[in-house]
Every structure is written in C-alpha cells, then in structure tokens.
Amino acid sequence: MLLVSFCITYASIISEGIELVTLIFPQHREGIRQIFGSLDYIEKK
Numbered sequence: 001m002l003l004v005s006f007c008i009t010y011a012s013i014i015s016e017g018i019e020l021v022t023l024i025f026p027q028h029r030e031g032i033r034q035i036f037g038s039l040d041y042i043e044k045k
Helices: 002-024 026-044
Strands: none
Touching (some): 002 026
C-alpha cells in the first residue's frame, strides 16, 4: 500500500515538475518532455 502511495505521489511530482519547467523554459518544452519521458521509462523498467 505504501509503495502504491509513493508511486502516485512520484507521478504527480513528475507531472507537476514538467509543467513548472516548461512554464519557466517554454523554448525547451520538447527536450524537457523527452528527458522526463526517458526517466519515466527507466523507472518503469
């Protein structure tokens, strides 16, 4: 149960982090999404 809670919290932090960083650096939006996407892929493996 704790692991599920951690994963949900982790996912929300990551998505909020992506939104925040893309607001600050809109010109790097695609690169940021690729970086976070690959980190998410590594975590899922």
